[in-house]
Amino acid sequence: MSETYLHLNNNVKDKLWKMICSLLFLCVISGNCVVYSTFPNGTGPNRKEGKVWAVLPDNVPSFDRGLSKVHVAPASTPMKKFNSTNSRRSKFRREVVRMPRFYRRRSDLTSSGIVMSRHTPDRWLDASYDLRYGCPPGCQCRYLEVECRQMQLQGVPRGIPLSTEKLILVGNEIESLNRSSFEGLSNLKTLVVSNNRIRSIEPRTFDHLTSLRRLRLNRNELKSLSRDVLSGLSQLQRIDLRHNKLTCLDADLFRDLPELRHIYLSNNNLMWIAQDAFQEQKMLEQLHLRGNQFRCDCSVRPLIENFLRTNRLDILIRSGATCYMPDGTTRLGQRALDARLLSTLECSANDERYVRPPMMCTPKTSVSCSTVCDCSMDRAANCQRHELTSVPQDLPREIMELNLAHNHIEILNTSSFQNYRNLRKIVLDSNRISHVDPNTFSNLKKLSSLYMSSNKLQLLRPGLFAGLDSLRILYLHRNKISCLQRGSFEGLENLQILHLSENRIQTFPKGSFEDLRRLKYLYLVHNPLICDCRLAWLPPILVEKEAGGTQWARCAEPLSLQGHHVREVLPKMLRCDAQMGPDDDNSLCTPERLQCPSGCRCTEITSTPLLHARPDAAYRPDELGLISDGLSVDCSHLGLTELPKTLPVNTRELNLRGNQIQEIKSFSALTGLNGLQNLILDGNQLERIEPFAFESNAKLKKLILSNNSLTTFDHRILKGLENLEILLLQHNQLGCLNNFTFSHVPSLKIVMLNNNKLRCIAKGIFEKLNLESLSISSNPLKCDCHLSWLPDWLRENVDQVISGPSPPTCVEPEDLAGTPLASLARYHFTCNKPGEECGTSSKLTRPTEERTTRWPCTASRSVCCEYPLTTERSKCPDRCTCESDGVYCSDLGLTEIPENIPENTTKL
Template identity: 25%
Template sequence: MGILSSNVIQMLLVLLLSLLLHLNPSLAYSLKNCCIEYSENPLADVSVDCSNRKLGVVPDDIPRDASSVRLYFNQLQWINRDDFGCLSELRFLDLSGNQIAHVDDGSFIHLRVLTTLKMNQNKLTKLTGNLFQGLSNLTVLGLENNNIHFIHSLAFRFLSSLQTVMLGANQLQQMSDIQPILQLPHLQNLSLRENQFTFFQSKDLLLNEPSGLKVLDVSENKFENFSITTSVFPRLEKLDLSECGQDPGLKWDVPDKRLLCNITHLYFCATLIPFQELQKVLQSLDSLMHLRLNYMEKWIKKGLLATVCEIPTLRKLDLFYNHVANLSSKLVTCSQLTHLDVSHTYMSELPKGSIGRMHQLRSLNVGTNFFTKVPDDIKNLSFLEFLSLENNLISKLGCEDFRNTTHLKELYMGNNHISNLDSCAFENLNDLKVLDMSGNLLWTFGGAFKICLQKLEFLDLSKNFVSLLDKGDFQGLRSLKYLDVASNNIRRVTHQAFDGLDNLGRLKVSLPLEFENKFRELQQLENLTVYFNIDSSFKSPHPYHNEAFYHLKSLKVFTLICEVDHFGFPLDVPMQMFQAMKHLEAFTAENVYIAAPDPSTFQSNTQLKNLTIRYTDLSGLDPELFLPIPHLQVLDLSNSKLKSLDFLIQADLSALRWLALSNNELTVINETVFQSLPALTYLDLDNNPFTCDCANAGFIQWVKNNNQTQIVNAYQYVCSFLVAEQGSKLLDFDIQSCWMDIGFLCFISSTCLVVVTLLSSFIYHFLRWQITYAFHLFLAFLYDSKKRKKGAAHCYDAFISYNVHDEDWVYKEMLPALEGEQGWKLCLHHRDFQPGKPIIDNITDAIYGSRKTICVISQRYLQSEWCSREIQMASFRLFDEQKDVLILLFLEDIPAQQLSPFYRIRKLVKRHTYLSWPQAGQHTGVFWQNVGRALQTGDAPTETADILTGPAGC
C-alpha cells in the first residue's frame, strides 16, 4: 500500500507540473545549444534560435511547446526519426545551411501543425515516398540549393495543404520529376530555378486535372524551348524566365493565347532568347500588366521597347540594370504605363518628351543614375504619386522642378549633392507625405519648410551639413509626425527651432551641448532620440543645457546617445530633466552618464517599463534608483563596469522580465540575487570574466536547474579565472566537490551545540548527582575489583570522615571512647593518610581499607567539598558491596529541608542506620555503646536494619 500511494502521489505531481507548463507556454529556461527569443507578451508563442552554433545533431532540450525553431547554418548531416518527436506544437522549422544528406522516413510525422519547412542549402539528393509523412498542414516547403535529382512519385502525397514549393538550384532534369508537385490541390507558387531542365513541355505532364499554380519561376535553366501546348496552367499569373535559354536561344512555343491567358507578370533578366521569339512572347500575352527586362540591352537597342509599348494592358515596366544610351527616348509611345523603373541605367538625362506623354504615370524610379538636375519631363507628370531620384548627382532644386506634380505623395532625394533649398522648392507639393533629403550637402533649408508641405508626415534631413537649426525652420509642417535631423555638423539650435511642429510624434536630432530650451512647443512628441555632438573642442556643457527637455510632457520613448571620440567626455544628466515626463515608458542612455544616476532620477517616471544605460561606470549604482519604477520590465546595463549584482536584492524589480548584463566585470554571482526577480524570464550575462570555482557553484546549479529564467547562451560562457580553468566552459565546472555546504555544516554544528547545551543544563539541574554517583560507582567497582583480585585485608575497623572544624570533638570525645575504651582501630586523615599521595587516592584507600566508615555530619561538614566526596565514596561502596559499611553520626540537629539539596544524605538517612549526638544528652555512654554495636555488625545487607537513634522523620 505504501508503494502504491507513493506512485499515485508521483503521478499527481507530474500531472500538476504538466498542467502548469501547459498554462504557461512561454516558460523559459537555459538551453545548452539554443536560446528562446524574448517576447514582451508573456503569452506569445515560443520561438527558439539554434542557428550558427556548429551543431552536429538536433538538440534534445528544445522546449516541447516551441512553435518556431531556427537551426540554420549548423553542421547537421542526418535527421533521425526521433529528432522532432516531442515538438507537436511546431509551426515553423528552418534547417537551411546545414549538410543534411539523409532524412529518415517519417522524421516529421509528429509535426502535424507545421506550416513552414525550410531545408535550403543542404545535401539532399532524393525525396523519398514517406519523407513528408504527417505534414498535412504544411503550406511552405523550401528545398533550394540541394542536390536533389530524384523525387518519388508519392513524395508529396501527404502535403495536402502545400501552397509554395521552392526547388531551385537542384539537379532535376525531367518534367516528370515535378508532376507529383503539380498535382497538389492548393499549389500556388513553384520555383524550379537553376535546375538541369533543357525542355519545358506541358505535354510531358500527365496531370489528372489542370494545376491551380499562379506563380512559376523557371529562371536560370538552359531551356531549348518553352512549350505550353496543353491547358495545364490555366490560372498562371506570374512567370519568371530570367537567365533562361542556351545558344542559339530559347524557343517560345505557345500556339494558343488562351493557354496563358491569365499571365500578368513576366520577368526576363539576361534571357537568351532571339529577338523575334521575344516579340512573339510579348505579342501572345493579352493580359500582361507587369514586365521586367533586366540586362536586356541588346534587344532594347534593337527596338524591343516599341513592341513593349504596344501592349495595351501593360502598366508596370522595370528596366533597371540596362546600360542603353537614349533609353528614355525609346519610351515615348509607352503612354499607358503607371509604374516605371529605370534606375541603375547609367542615364544622365531624360530628353524632353521622352516620358512627358505618360500622363497616367503614378510611380517613377530614376534613382542611382547620373542626373545633375530634376528631369524636365517630370514637370508634366501631374498624376505622379511616387518619385525616386536618390543616389544621383543633383546639386540644386529649382522652383519649377515640381511645378505640376501636385499629386506627389512620396519623394526620395537622398544621397545627392544638393547644398541649399529655395523657399519655393516644394511649394506645389500640397499632397506630399514622405520626403527624404538625407545624405545631401545641405547647409541651409532656405525657408523651404516654413509655408508649404502642409500634409507632410515624414521628413528625413539626416546626414547633411546644416550647422544651424533656426527659429521657424519647420513652422509650416503642421502635419509632420516624423522628423530626422541627426547630423554631426549641427553646432547651434536657436530658440523655437521646432516651432510649428504641433503634431510631431517622433524626432531624431543631433544637438550641441550649448543649447537652451528648444522643445517647449513639442507638446505631442512621444519618441525622441538625441545625439550629442562632442569633439575635441568640447570643454563643458552649458549650465542650462538640459532645460530643453523640461516640457516634454507627452514623451514615452526617450533615447540619449553621446557620440564621443577619443577626446570627448560623457555627459551628466540631472534628475530634473525627467520631472515633466510623467508618461515615459522607455529610456535609453548610451555613453551619457559620468557615473551612476542619482537615486531620485526617475521619481516622476512611475510608468517606466524599459530602461537602458550602457557605456557608463555603474559600479556605484544605488538600488534606490529603481524604487520609483515598480513596473520596469526591461533593464539593460551592458558595458557598465558592474562587479556585483547585490543591488538587485534591494531594488524593487518584481515585474522585471528581461535583464541584460553583458560585457561587465562580474566574476562571482550569488544565485539568491534572482529570488528578488520573480518574473524574470530572460537574462543575458555574456562576456563577463567568470570565476570557475566553488564560489559560483550555486549559480551554476541554478542556471542548470531553474525552470523559469532563460540565461541566454549560458552553456557558452567561458572561464576567465582560475588560471587552470581559463578557456573552459563555466557550466562544465564540476560542482560536486563543492557540496560540503558550509552553511549546512554550520547549521548542524550550531544545532548540535544548542542541543548539547540544553541537555547539559538539564542534566546539571536535575541529574547531576545521579551522574556523579554513577561515575564514582564505576570507579568504586574498578577499585573493588582490583582489591578483590589482590585479596587485601582491612587495615582499620573504621574510617572517620569529619570536617576540620569538628576535629576537637573527634579528638576529645570519639577517640577516647572508641580507641581508648573499646579498642577499635580508627583511620583519621591527618594521622593515617600517606604523605605525597593524591588526596582522592588516600580517601579511596582509607574507605576501602576499613571495615566501616563513620561520617561525622554537621553544618560545616555538608559545606565541605572533601567531606562531600568522602561520604559519596562511602555510599558508593555501600551500593557496590551491598554491605552495612556506613555509619552516619549527626553532631547537630539538621532539618530535613536543609538536607534536600544533599539528596544522597537525605536518602541514606531515610534508609540506613544513623546516630544523633544531640539526642544522646547526658547518656553519652549509651551513645558510644550504640556506636560500638554498629561497628560490630557483620556484612549482611542493611535495607531492614533498625534505626538505633533519632526520630523516624529525619
C-alpha cells in the first residue's frame, strides 16, 4: 500500500481540524489505523514549519481546497510504529472512546502521522463528523472541551471524555462535589462550576487534577472550605470564589498552590483571614477582596502586617478590601485595609487572640461522630448498636451511606433525613419502627437502597415512597405488615428488588405492583395469603417476577388450596363468597385506624393458620407464615376520663382498667372494632352505659365491668353480643335485673353479680343460658314471693353457683334475715298482695315498638326495673363509620349522600 502525506496550509488548518480530530480519535481505537510518532532521515515534514501532516491510504478522495502539495513517500521510509491495541486498558469504560495519549495536545500532531487501511469507513473523512461519540447527553463537545450549561444537573455527568481539558458546568443545580466527581479527568486544565448550588466540597476532591490551571466556583453557596479541599492542585494559577458565603479563610487553604497568581474572593461574608493565608503564593499578582465584612479592629492587623512584611502591601490595597468601623454599619464608615489603618489600631503587641481563628471560624465537630457513630470511612456513617431513638442530625451533610441498624428507633418523621440529601444507602434493620411520616424520604432523590427489615411496620400508606426515583432495592421483610393499599409503592418506577417476606399479608389490592415497571425480583414467602378472587390477578405476576428459588409464596387459606404455590393456582380456583368481590378493599385500612393511641401500649397477637395438611405434605407449616390476629391495646392506669378518640381497627384485646371513665356512649371508639374479643373496663367510675354501646363488637367474648358505679343495666347494652361468654358485673350498684337482661347473650357461660345491691331478680332470667359459673352472693335480697323461684333453681344448679365467702342469703323480711336462700322452701316467700308477680310483662307485638314494663317487687314498697323495650338502635349508613362525635363517610367513592344518617348527627 502506498502512503500519502497530506500537507495542509495554515489557512485551512482550523477548517479541517475537526476532521483530523475525528480521524485520530476514532480510527485508532478501531484498529484500522497505525500511528507514527516521528519521521526520521528527513523524509517527513519539518516539525519547525508548524504544519499539520497526516499519512493517508490511496483510496482517500482528493482534497482540492487548501492543499499546496502532495508528497508520495517511498515504501522503504523507516518509521517508528505505535500499536494502540497494546496500550494499557483503562478500568474506566468511558476511555474506550478517548483519543490515544499521543494525540491529546495539538502540538503533538505537528510531528505525527496516521496510516489508514483500505477498509477505513469513508464517513470518518466527513468534516462534519465531530466528537459527539462519548459526549454526555445534552452537553456540547468540541475538541478537548465539554460544555454542559443550564441542564439542571444535580451532579457531574458521566461519560466525559478522559482527554477533556476544559469542562464547563455553568447554571446547573449541583449541591456538592466529592472525590468521584472528576475521577479520571487528569487532563483538565480549566474547570468552571459557576452559578450552581454548591454547599459543600469534600476534602481532596481535586487531588488528581494535577494539570488544572483555572478553577471557577463563583456564585455558589459555599460557607466554608476545609484545609484539604484544594490539595493536589500544584499547577493552579487562577481561582474564582466570588459571590459565595465564605466567612473565614484558613491558613492552610492555599498552602499547596505555589503557582497561584489570581485569587478572586469578592462579595463574600469574609470577616477573618489568617495572617499567612497567602504566604506560599510568591507569584501572586491579583487579589480581589471587595464587598466583604471585615471589621476595623485588631482582627485585621495580622493580615495587614503580613503583607507589609513581605513587601506586597500594594496587592492588598488593590484588592479593594475595606472594613467597617465598629460604630458604623454603612458604607460611610468603611476604610481601606492599608498602613494608615494599621497605625490607628490600638492592639497589644503580645495579644494573640486575633492571630488564632475566632470561634465562628472553628469548624463544628459532630458530637455523634465522636460518640455514637463511626464516620472514619469515606462519606459513610456507621451508627449501629448504640440504642439510638432517633436519627442523629449533626452528621456530615455529604454522607452517602448511613447505617442505623440494631437501635431503638420507633418513628421516622419528615426531619429525620432532611440534612442528608446525598444519601445513596440507608440501613434501618432491627429497630422498632412502627410509624413513618409522609414525606420522610421525599428529598432523597439519589437514594438507591433502603433496608427496613425486622421492624414493626403494620401498613404502607399510599405515597410513602414518593420521590425515591432512584431507589433500586427495598427490603421490608420480617415486619408486621398486614395492611396494604393501592398506591403503597407509588413512585418506585425504578425499583428492581422488593422483599416483603415474613409479614402478615393476607391479600394484596388489585394493581399493587403496577407502579413497579422495572421490578425484577419479588419476595413474598411466609405470608398467610388467602387465595380467593381478590388474588386472581397475582399468579401471572409471580410467574414472571417472584424470586427465591423454590421458596415461593403458598396459600394459607382456604383449606382446599392450603400449601399450593400461589403462582400455580388457576384463576377458576380462586373464589369468593357472595358478599365479597375481586375489587373489595378494606376502607378501614388507614393510618389513623391502625395507630396506637398516645400513651397506650400495643402488642401484636399472632397465630398460625389452621392446618389441613397431610403428614406427607411437601411443605413445612411455617412456610404459611404467621397470621396477625390483631393487637392487644393496653391503656390501663392512664387517668383517662373517656375512651380514646380512635383505636386500631385490628384491636383484639382492649384494657382500660384503672381509669376514670364515667360513660360509654352508643357511638364511640369501640364502633368499628369488629374483631374485638376482650374488653376490660373494671376499676373505673362508670355510671352509665348507653344502649347498643357494644352492638358492633359482635366477636366480643369477655366483658369486664366490675368495680364501677353502675346502678342500672339496660338489656339493650348487650345487644349484638351473641358470642359473649364471660360477663363480670360484681362490685357495682345494680338494684334489679329483669328477665330480658341476658336475652341477647345466648352463649353466656360465666356471670358475676356478687357485691351489688340486688333486691329483685326476675324469674326466668337464666332459663335460656347454659351457665357454668354464677355468683349472686353479697346482695341485699328481699325474700318475698317474687324470689320464690330462686331456691329451687339454686338447688338444681348447685354445681354452677359459686357460694363465695358466704352463700346467697336473705336480708328481708326480718324473720328470714341471714338465712341462705337454698335452705328455704317456697312457702317461706310471701307477699302482702300475692296476686302481684315479679317478672311478668305483656309481650311485644312488634320488635321495634317501644314500651315500658314495670316489675313490682313488693306491694307496700315497689322497687321496679323500668327499661324501654326498643330492640333496635339508630342505623348507621352502609360502609360509613358512626362514632360519638359524628358520622364518617370519607374516601368511599360515594356518588350520592348516603341514607340512614342518624337524626341526632352533629358532624357528617
